[in-house]
Structures are given as C-alpha cells and as structure tokens.
Amino acid sequence: MELEELKDIWNKSNKGFHLKGESELAGMLKGNSRSIIDKLKRNVWFELIVTIVAGVGLLVYAMTLPTGALKWTTVSILVLFVAYSFYYVKKLSLLRRFDPGHHDVRSSLESLIGSLSAYVNFYKRSYTLLYPVYFGLGVLFGGLETGSSRFYQLFTDTKALLLLSGSAIVFFFITTWFADWYLRKLYGNHIAKLKDVLRELNSGEM
Amino acid sequence: MTRDEKKFIELINEHQGLIHKVCFMYEQDSEARNDLFQEITLQLWKSFHTFRGDSKISTWMYRIALNTAISGYRKQTRNVKTEDLREIHFNISDYHHGEHEDDLHKLQVAIRQLSEVERAMIMMALEEIPYEEIAETIGITQNNVRVRMNRIREKLRKIMSKEPWS
Numbered sequence: 001m002e003l004e005e006l007k008d009i010w011n012k013s014n015k016g017f018h019l020k021g022e023s024e025l026a027g028m029l030k031g032n033s034r035s036i037i038d039k040l041k042r043n044v045w046f047e048l049i050v051t052i053v054a055g056v057g058l059l060v061y062a063m064t065l066p067t068g069a070l071k072w073t074t075v076s077i078l079v080l081f082v083a084y085s086f087y088y089v090k091k092l093s094l095l096r097r098f099d100p101g102h103h104d105v106r107s108s109l110e111s112l113i114g115s116l117s118a119y120v121n122f123y124k125r126s127y128t129l130l131y132p133v134y135f136g137l138g139v140l141f142g143g144l145e146t147g148s149s150r151f152y153q154l155f156t157d158t159k160a161l162l163l164l165s166g167s168a169i170v171f172f173f174i175t176t177w178f179a180d181w182y183l184r185k186l187y188g189n190h191i192a193k194l195k196d197v198l199r200e201l202n203s204g205e206m
Numbered sequence: 207m208t209r210d211e212k213k214f215i216e217l218i219n220e221h222q223g224l225i226h227k228v229c230f231m232y233e234q235d236s237e238a239r240n241d242l243f244q245e246i247t248l249q250l251w252k253s254f255h256t257f258r259g260d261s262k263i264s265t266w267m268y269r270i271a272l273n274t275a276i277s278g279y280r281k282q283t284r285n286v287k288t289e290d291l292r293e294i295h296f297n298i299s300d301y302h303h304g305e306h307e308d309d310l311h312k313l314q315v316a317i318r319q320l321s322e323v324e325r326a327m328i329m330m331a332l333e334e335i336p337y338e339e340i341a342e343t344i345g346i347t348q349n350n351v352r353v354r355m356n357r358i359r360e361k362l363r364k365i366m367s368k369e370p371w372s
Contacts, residue, residue, distance in 0.1 A: 003331060003359060009309045010332040017226040020243070025215045025222075026207060028247045035245060035274065102256070105326065106345030108273045194277055200323050201346060 036190060037098050037115065044095070048088040055081040069144040076137060087126055094119045109198045116191050120183055131175045135168055214254050217263070218247060224267055227333070231317065231325045232275040246271045261342070264335070268343050272326045316365040324358050331355055 032042070055078060062074040098108075098115040143151030154160045207215075218225070225246050229239040249270050257266055317325055323344070330340045337355075341348045 003355070006313060006328075006359070006362065007332050007334070009313045012310045017223055019219075019222055019226075022215050022219065025218050025247065026211065028244045029211060029214075029251050031244055031248060033245060033248045033252075034241065035249065099253075102253070103273070104269060104343055104345030105272050105276060105323070108269075108345075109277050112277050197276060197322055200321055201344070 036187075037095055037112070040119070041092065041095050044088050044091045048085060048092075051081050051084050051088065055085070069141075073141055073144070080133070080137075083130075090122065091119060094122060106198070106201050109194055109201070113191060113194050113198065116187055116194075120187055120191070123183060124179070127179045128176065131172060132168075135171050139164065210254070214251055217254075218250065221264070221267055224264065224333075225271055227329060228268075228271040228275055230314075231329050232322070234318070242275060246274045249274045262339070265339055265343055268330060268335070272343065276322050276326065312366050313362070316362050319365055320358065320361065324354070324361070327351065327354060328358050328362070 032038075058074055058078055058081070062071060062078065065071040065074065094115060097118075098111050103111060143154065154164070225243055226239075228246065229242045233239040233242050250267065253266075253270055261269075317328060320328065327340060327344065330343065331337075335343075337348050337351045341351045344351070346354075
C-alpha cells in the first residue's frame, strides 16, 4: 500500500474531531499537570514545606525546654530537618533539568532518563547514608532513656554488642530492600519503558 | 483572561486538530484522550513564553505533543488491554461524522499496533509533514526517517491485509 493511499484514508478523519471551545481550553490552563516530572516536583515541594513548618515548630518548642535529654533530642531532630531541606532542594534542582519544550523526542528521552535516574540514584545514596544515622540516634535516645551508666555498660558487654550489630545489619537490609522495592515500583517501570523507546530510536542511527 | 492566554488559546484553537490526532494515536478511550489533551495543552502553555519562532509552529507543537505522549506522561491504569486490539470497539463516531468508514477504521487499528515512535512518524507523514521536519522533531537523520518509513509502510500493509476485520 502506497503512502498516498494511506494519506487519502487518513484525511477522512480530519473533519470529525469534536473541537474544544475557548472556555474549555482556558479552563485547561488552570489545571494541574500530570507529567511525571511535575508530579515529582509537587511532591518534593510539599515535603519541603512540611519539613520547614515542622522545623520551625520544633525550634520554638526546643527554646522553651530546659537543658536535658529531651532538649538535645529535639535539637538533633532539627539538625536532621536542616539536612532534609538541603536534600529536597537538591532533588528539585535535579528535576528542573528536564524541559520538554526545547528538545526533539530523542533528546527529550535522554534528558528525562538522565533526570529520573539521577533522582533515583540520589534518593538511594541518601537513604544509604541516613538510615545508619536514624539507627544511631535510636540507640542513643534509647540509651539516654535507660540511663547513661547502663548505656555505657552496653559497650563492654560482648553479647549486647553482638545483638546491637545484628539488629543494625537487619535494620539496614530491611530498610534498603524496602526503599529499593518502593523506588522500583514507583519509577522503575517508567524508566525501563523510556529506555526501550530510546533503544528503538537509536537502533537505526549510525 | 490575560493577553498571553488569549493569544495562546487562539493558537490552540487554530491547531487543535493536531493535538486531537496525537491523543487519538496514543490513547484508546475518550477519558484518557481528554486527559492527554489537557496535559499537552498545559505543556504547550508552559513553553509558550519561551517559543521564539525559531522553528515552525507545527514543529514546536508536534515536538511538545509527542514528547508529552511518549515520555513525559504516565498513563493511568485503565481496564483496557492493549493486546486485545481486535476486540476493542473503537468509538469512531467520536471522531468522524456519518457512517463508519471501514478503511479509516482499519488504518487506525493497524497504526495502534505500531511502536510509539513508529506511530509518531507515520502520523506526521500522513499529515504531509516533510521528512526534514520529521527528522528534526524525532531527533534522527533524514536518511533514517526514509528507511523507517519504508518499514512502517510495509508493516501497515501486512497488518491491514492480514487482520481479520469484523
């Protein structure tokens, strides 16, 4: 079948679309984008705002506390919140790299795969670093709760040390496995689909 | 409505057939097509302020519409199985007036069996877009466009001659 024949058939569809009115089009401009990058940006902005608001609330609360375990616990959580704020800003800057308006389909695919992969890798690196911090803080606060003398005693008891190391390893593996599974579920299929399309586009290029 | 919004809506009004066709190529049910239409319109609006007329307006629109349909947009899971294309009843009356046109129906079903990139290329070719512009929009060489178009035409011919049409 020749292309001209196909064009003749195709042209029959030209007049049949239900065209949208100006008010409907104007309404569309006020909607929220469902593109993967825009959705991620919205989520990160939400997390950043919640972190900042919770951080300010916690700071005000910490200032009312007398010196002691609770105050230092609050301060260490605040330090984590500051780290998280930088983490969200970095995530946003990774997502801002993608701009579908100025690239052809192939460059856009390369750029999107690059942005999403960088985002996912950054996410993975962050939790690899943050989970041991959470664990350390958990142990420290548990120790402070039970009393400092018993806490120091823990480090001289081989059995307790083994138990602590064992639970650290289990905690690390379970949390990283869960985060990997979650990321794969959220973005893995989409990135794989994009890579397939890019592979197809690259297959004929010398 | 601002002056920019008015200008943009006039532009979309003039070229909305192009967006409808992209939606029709990439989505099967009318709800999904409407969602994609809105997404493409939003992406065009976001890029409208930076469009300086370096390329033709149709090239710019195809580029954004296809980028949105192929890569930037995550489809909602709906109860339509793509492998059962023969079983799907296409609501052709949504798209053209009057009686069902068999050849057009065959062509549409055949096109939906192509890959996403092939669909983009055949659609632009059917819309009389020159190979140079197709190459620019997709990001491949003109020679590659020519080779792929021959393959796509052959594929369509095979599908359209083999498919048991009810």
